[in-house]
Amino acid sequence: MKEQDPVVFVIDDDRMIREGLQSLIRSIGLRVETFASAQDFLIAKRPDVPACLVLDVRMPGVSGLDLQLKLSDAGIHIPIIFVTGHGDIPMSVRAMKEGAHEFLTKPVRGQDLLDAIQKAIASDRGSRKDRQELNEVRERFDTLTPREKEVLNLVVAGLLNKQIADQLGMSELTVKTHRAHVMEKTNAESLAHLVRMSEKLKNSLRR
């Protein structure tokens, strides 16, 4: 198995359920790691690969919902598939609000769980890619000088070179030079691409 192969984490306090789910998921060729409690999962070393978490809501100690909060507080993004014996509405609403990927009731139909796992992993792969791209963009933008950043802000705001020159008290030629540097450093293929990257970055900062 390659290191980049996705992994499914299963947390359930019931050994037989754990083993059943593990066997089921392995049967479609996915890597599975099981944990008997949320605490065990938190202290375990987790591979940095696309993943999803199959989580029993009701467990002694740290409950599934508590774990969800802890993970999101710690900035750990992983799609969670909740499994519950009695999915009451307030509980599922709360879980969904906190970003649960799926909410299934016990006993779960095998195919439903596998479908949910595939979707969750695909989604995690997507968001990992997004995060990676964002990081790259941020790294590139960080190489800009303060002056270049000022020019960038005005460019993406839609100002013409002449207007930028007036506003920043510099020659139009200097603006053009800065602008060329910006395009080069950020790997922007076009003005539109630059605008998109800059928006993404702003959104991620605002969040």
Added chain:
Amino acid sequence: MQTGFASIKLALLHYSLAIMLVSLALAVSLALQTSLGNPFWFFFSVAVILSTWFGRAGAGWLAVVYSTLAVMYYFTPPLRSFSVAPSELPFFLTFVGCEVGVTRLIAWRRRVDDALRQARDELEARVAERTAELKNANDALLRQMEEQKRTEEALQVTRAELTRVARITTIGELTASIAHEVNQPLAAVVANADACVAWLSREHPDLVEARAAADRATQGATRASEVITRIRSLISKATPEKSRFEMNHVIEQTVALAEGQASRNNVTIESDLSPDVRHVLGDNIQLQQVILNLLMNGIEAMTTVTDRPRKLAIRSESQSGGQIRVSVRDSGVGVSPDVMGRLFEPFFTTRAKGMGMGLPISRSIIEAHGGRLWAESNGSDGATFQFTLPSGDGPAS
């Protein structure tokens, strides 16, 4: 006693009987006069006797008078006249005297006989009356006994029903927990069965994996059926049955039943069961009910506790004198002294939804097993409920 018309009719009957009898005696005497001489003595005496006997004193007197006149007229010279020749006078007077004597004698006999008969009848009537009275009293007593028996039966039914209600109330509180208990193995069965099918459906079926999954599915199903059995035995209406069983085993089973409810309330149950504790003789279902009740109370008492661990400790230990002691200690809100005194009163409860029957029933069960159930405050935190039972390890009783 006849009255009015009936008595007159009866008197007439008696008098006509007397006249008939004497006339018959007269006719017979006249008919036989020529062949037998004068046999009138005999016939008239018989007529007087019969008249007196059947017609009583009045008819007797009439027969005497009628006979005297008839004898005077037909048999005493001068014949065919109501006079008596002086020579015949002694004979005639003797006859009259005899007749009078006979009628008096017979009348007396008859009176005695009547009195006796009446006395006997009265006695019979009184006996019948007393018998009827006795029978009535007896019937009333029987009815009363029947009534009492029915009342006792009704009481018994009510008591059994109450016990069952309390049991079911506890069960009601446990429903969610039990649903979890049953659902959990079912989830394991489904997951493993699905896994088994998945391994078999692969291009190259993996029989080892499929078999392992199928085995786990079987285990799950077995576990589910065990849970059902436990619940069924808990809610069954079975009458108390005494058997010898391992106390610790019953405690473990009951703790397993309460585990779900405990974990949902973030309560950890710690068991400290002494291996010295062996058998108890009694109804294990009832004792399970008592333990479950104590555990549930303990969990309930800790639902508002936030500043310390919610810990429920159940201990069993063997004591001197062949006693077994089981205690359930919680770290809950505790029991105030005034509540402590009323804990075991029926229908006394501190809970909004409680029936107040759990502890009284538990105590009566323990006492029926020859033990004692009581509560103690832990001081700063919580309370301890404990009971003792005689050990069933002694010579079999």
